[in-house]
Amino acid sequence: MLLQDKTILIANISGKRSTGWAIAQSFAQHGAKVAYTYQNERFGNEVRKLFEPLDSIDVGECDVTSDEDIDKLIERLGNKVDALDGLVHTPAFAKEEDLSNGFINTSRDGFKLALDISCYSLVALSRSALPLMEVRGGSIIALSYIGGEKAVKNYDVMGVAKSALESSIRYLAVDLGPKNIRANAISAGPMRTLAARGLKNFSDMYEGMKDKAPLKRNITTSEVGGTAAFLCSELASGITGEVLHVDAGYHAVGV
Numbered sequence: 001m002l003l004q005d006k007t008i009l010i011a012n013i014s015g016k017r018s019t020g021w022a023i024a025q026s027f028a029q030h031g032a033k034v035a036y037t038y039q040n041e042r043f044g045n046e047v048r049k050l051f052e053p054l055d056s057i058d059v060g061e062c063d064v065t066s067d068e069d070i071d072k073l074i075e076r077l078g079n080k081v082d083a084l085d086g087l088v089h090t091p092a093f094a095k096e097e098d099l100s101n102g103f104i105n106t107s108r109d110g111f112k113l114a115l116d117i118s119c120y121s122l123v124a125l126s127r128s129a130l131p132l133m134e135v136r137g138g139s140i141i142a143l144s145y146i147g148g149e150k151a152v153k154n155y156d157v158m159g160v161a162k163s164a165l166e167s168s169i170r171y172l173a174v175d176l177g178p179k180n181i182r183a184n185a186i187s188a189g190p191m192r193t194l195a196a197r198g199l200k201n202f203s204d205m206y207e208g209m210k211d212k213a214p215l216k217r218n219i220t221t222s223e224v225g226g227t228a229a230f231l232c233s234e235l236a237s238g239i240t241g242e243v244l245h246v247d248a249g250y251h252a253v254g255v
């Protein structure tokens with residue numbers, strides 16, 4: 001199996017509609033042991049129930065705005081495993097008012113918060129997990145969106161956060177490459193998840209994609225799961241610093 005004997009941490013999962021859960025299912029299907037975390041107990045109950053049938057490790061809650069929380073999370077994981085083969089980063093957040101009033105009106109606090117949760121947390125998690133990941137080498141994956149490459153209406157500060165996230169992936173790839181740790185992003189098309197509900201014109205983004213994308217359809221969270229499994233596997237051993245689009249080809253098309 002593609003991910004046999006690998007342990008991969010998904011930080012974090014919000015519930016059954018989340019991309020993180022689709023990735024977890026794909027990892028499990030391919031033989032990995034999945035370690036998982038959730039933001040807080042609001043999500044904990046549902047997430048723990050989802051994982052009951054899988055070979056998994058509950059690493060508890062973690063608020064990624066706290067370095068202490070992140071370090072404790074990795075400490076708890078380190079008490080259960082000797083090495084970590086993969087880390088998937090999913091957190092993203094921006095205040096509602098910073099996704100609907102025009103980018104020019106983004107507040108200083110809102111900008112900092114969006115970049116902290118949606119981008120810096122990748123750096124902090126990667127650093128904390130490094131001692132476990134350098135044991136056998138591994139794969140880091142972040143989730144992005146085309147709003148990090150092009151200006152997308154109402155995506156605003158989240159687009160800036162995704163640009164920074166994709167850039168962080170390239171810098172992590174350079175720092176961690178000598179330790180045989182690869183870092184890549186998946187730029188996914190719109191999917192109906194909890195985070196998507198926070199976007200004012202999500203339906204336009206979702207429906208609009210079908211007309212323009214070469215495949216003439218939307219993508220599913222399980223397609224992102226499959227790509228994440230590939231990126232964590234030896235099949236992708238030569239790929240790092242990459243932003244891989246899973247968007248039915250939407251990014252490739254002009255007017």
Ligand SMILES: NC(=O)c1ccc[n+]([C@@H]2O[C@H](COP(=O)([O-])OP(=O)(O)OC[C@H]3O[C@@H](n4cnc5c(N)ncnc54)[C@H](O)[C@@H]3O)[C@@H](O)[C@H]2O)c1
Binds near residue numbers: 013014038092093
């Ligand atoms: N849904 C889409 O259309 C889409 C498209 C492209 C990329 N993405 C990206 O995929 C990733 C997963 O999003 P999703 O759509 O599955 O929705 P989601 O709501 O499941 O994921 C967002 C996650 O961020 C977490 N989070 C927010 N603030 C946090 C904090 N302070 N500490 C810890 N965790 C925190 C939430 O708990 C949640 O698990 C995000 O990075 C998102 O930007 C989503």
